[in-house]
Amino acid sequence: MGKQKLKPKTPSPFWNRWLSPILIATISGLLAILINVQSFAIGQSSNIFIPKSQQSAPDLIAVTFPTPQTHKLPPQLAQWQDSSNSGDYFSQVKSTPVGYLIWSRFPIRIHIATPQLSNTIQAKNWVNTVSQTVSEWNNYLPLEIVSHADVADITIIRKAPPLRFDRDRKIIRARSALTTYNLYTKNNILHHQFQILLSPSQTGKYLLAAARHELGHALGIWGHSQKSSDALYPSQVRNPPPISTRDVNTLKQVYQQPTSLGWSVISNK
Numbered sequence: 001m002g003k004q005k006l007k008p009k010t011p012s013p014f015w016n017r018w019l020s021p022i023l024i025a026t027i028s029g030l031l032a033i034l035i036n037v038q039s040f041a042i043g044q045s046s047n048i049f050i051p052k053s054q055q056s057a058p059d060l061i062a063v064t065f066p067t068p069q070t071h072k073l074p075p076q077l078a079q080w081q082d083s084s085n086s087g088d089y090f091s092q093v094k095s096t097p098v099g100y101l102i103w104s105r106f107p108i109r110i111h112i113a114t115p116q117l118s119n120t121i122q123a124k125n126w127v128n129t130v131s132q133t134v135s136e137w138n139n140y141l142p143l144e145i146v147s148h149a150d151v152a153d154i155t156i157i158r159k160a161p162p163l164r165f166d167r168d169r170k171i172i173r174a175r176s177a178l179t180t181y182n183l184y185t186k187n188n189i190l191h192h193q194f195q196i197l198l199s200p201s202q203t204g205k206y207l208l209a210a211a212r213h214e215l216g217h218a219l220g221i222w223g224h225s226q227k228s229s230d231a232l233y234p235s236q237v238r239n240p241p242p243i244s245t246r247d248v249n250t251l252k253q254v255y256q257q258p259t260s261l262g263w264s265v266i267s268n269k
C-alpha cells in the first residue's frame with residue numbers, strides 16, 4: 001500500500017526522449033505508456049511512472065492501450081447467484097490505466113515458489129497453505145498451479161516486501177504482503193502479470209488469510225472491503241474469514257467491467 005512517485009533529478013537523454021510523451025499522454029488522457037517498465041502496487045495511485053533504474057532499458061515500446069471492452073463472464077461467475085442479498089464493495093475497487101484488472105485467458109496459471117528453507121517440512125507446509133487458497137478461489141475462477149515460474153500469470157513468493165521509508169529515511173511500516181502487477185504484450189495482446197510477496201513473518205491461519213487476501217487482489221479485486229467479515233478487509237483480524245459472499249459478489253461485478261487487458265494493442269514503435 002502507499003503512493004510511490006519517482007521523479008528524475010537531472011534530465012537525461014532517456015527522459016528527453018521518453019518523459020515528454022508520457023506526460024502528454026497522462027495529461028491528455030491518451031492511454032499511451034511504455035510497456036514492461038512499470039509495476040503497480042495495491043493502494044498506489046494510478047500515476048504513470050518509470051523507475052529511475054531502468055533509464056536505459058533497451059526494448060521499450062510505446063503502445064496505445066486498446067479501447068476497454070468487456071470479456072465474456074467466466075462460467076462459474078456467470079452461474080453465481082447470491083440469494084442472501086449480501087451486497088458487495090465494488091465501489092471500493094479501483095480501475096487502473098488499463099481499466100479493471102481482469103483475466104480473460106483461463107485457467108489462470110499460478111506458480112507457488114517453494115521456499116529455500118533448511119527445514120523442508122516447513123517449506124512444504126508453506127506451499128500447502130498457499131495452495132489451499134488457490135483451491136478456494138478456484139471455485140469462482142478457473143485456476144491452475146504450474147511448476148514453472150516463466151509460464152505463470154501469478155507468482156507467489158515467501159519473501160519480506162521491501163521496507164518503505166518516509167522523507168527522513170524512517171521506516172513507515174513493515175508490510176506483511178505486497179502484490180504488484182506488470183504489463184506486457186505478447187502476439188500484440190496486452191497482458192498483465194502479478195507477483196505476490198508474502199512475508200515469512202506470516203504463519204498458520206495468518207498466512208492462510210494473507211494468501212487468500214492477496215490472491216483476491218491478483219484475481220481482480222483491486223481495492224478493499226470495509227467489513228472485517230470479508231477476505232479483502234485490509235487489516236489482520238483474530239479469526240480470519242473465508243471468502244465471503246460479498247467477496248464473490250464483488251468479483252462478479254469486476255468481471256462485468258471493461259478492460260484494455262486481453263485485447264489487441266496498436267504499436268507506436
Ligand SMILES: [Zn+2]
Pocket residue numbers: 042213217224234
Ligand atoms: Zn490488500
